[in-house]
Amino acid sequence: MARPSPVARALSQNFLADRAAARQLARLAVPFTSKVPLMLEVGAGKGALTEHLAPRCRELRAYEIDRRLLPALRARFTETSHVTVIGGDFLTSQPPRTPFSVAGNVPFSRTADIVDWCLRAPGLTDATLMTQLEYARKRTGDYGSWTLLTVRTWPRYEWRLVGRVARTRFWPVPRVDAGVVRIERRRTPLVEPASYAWWGELVEAGFSGVGGSLHASLRRVCPRRRVDAAFGAAGLERGVLVGAVTPGEWLRLFDVLG
Structure with a gap:
């Protein structure tokens, strides 16, 4: 297998190389039988997760910052009219005004910024993010301790660790395993x-x-x-x-x- 490119390393890219893991992440992102009205995918890469999210959404906007990947990504979904591939940095995008979900295999080095973007978006209903396992465990209390960010946002958001993925399921292979953290906005806040x-x-x-x-x-x-x-x-x-x-x-x- 080819060595990862300097660009992949610079963008902290670790592509999902396992279809079963991508399919499971899509199920965790849309755990209901009804389709999500609007889903934003962070870091679509080569479309491994996009493929499994598309049937679960009425509209899917797939963001990819690496312009080298855009031609093939767009060609892959050219016949899927409700999927829009957007070239650019997800973090510079404006949140939709209507309710929406977020999912993605996020670059480990940008996890904190992506989570912050999600928590600041008024229309966010839920976010299902594949992150470093340590991050996912720390934010969800899985170590038996709780962080400032989790406690501060707890009245409005529930944080859960919903999955783990071995590092060997990615290419390039990262140094650590991944975890799937799900952040859900509460319908009724716990604090007025x-x-x-x-x-x-x-x-x-x-x-x-x-x-x-x-x-x-x-x-x-x-x-x-x-x-x-x-x-x-x-x-x-x-x-x-x-x-x-x-x-x-x-x-x-x-x-x-x-």
């Missing part, structure tokens, strides 16, 4: 919109590390007696590390502190 800014401020303060513990960090923004009462309601010890506090426990803290 009017209180969401305070939720974010509270979580940011808790993850600041000031004072050496979550209890001490929260005392910077709330009276000690209220923090004590919140910890009691959540069943937390005062010395608990912030990463060990689950989103559900954060919500119980917020019930008292909010």
Whole structure:
């Protein structure tokens, strides 16, 4: 097998080389029998995932930044009228105004930016992204700890690890395995919109590390007696590390502190 090109390395390209893995990713992205009205695919590459997403969507917009791949990609789907191949950087695109989904085997080096784009898009309903396994596990609490981004967005989005893919299923073969993370917008937020800014401020303060513990960090923004009462309601010890506090426990803290 040929060595990966310098362009592939520069763009952090690891193409899905296994049809079964591509088919499974499409099933995870569209887990229902009805078709998705609008799907955006991040990094269509040679169309391995596009092929399996197309039958599950009424409209599919496949973004590919590597212009060398565009002629073959467009030729492959020229007879599929509801698939539009778009040459360019997905991150510079404007989110659709109507509800939409996102799926893709994303470049590992650009995962954080792509996730941020998705979370800022008002119309996003869900995103199913193949990322480094470590990233997927970390964001979904699979290591037994929780990150600032996950907790801060939890009232509006559910994060789940829904699959794992061996690194040997890609070409070029990356150094690590991949995971599939699914981010779903909640139909009913867990925190009232009017209180969401305070939720974010509270979580940011808790993850600041000031004072050496979550209890001490929260005392910077709330009276000690209220923090004590919140910890009691959540069943937390005062010395608990912030990463060990689950989103559900954060919500119980917020019930008292909010």
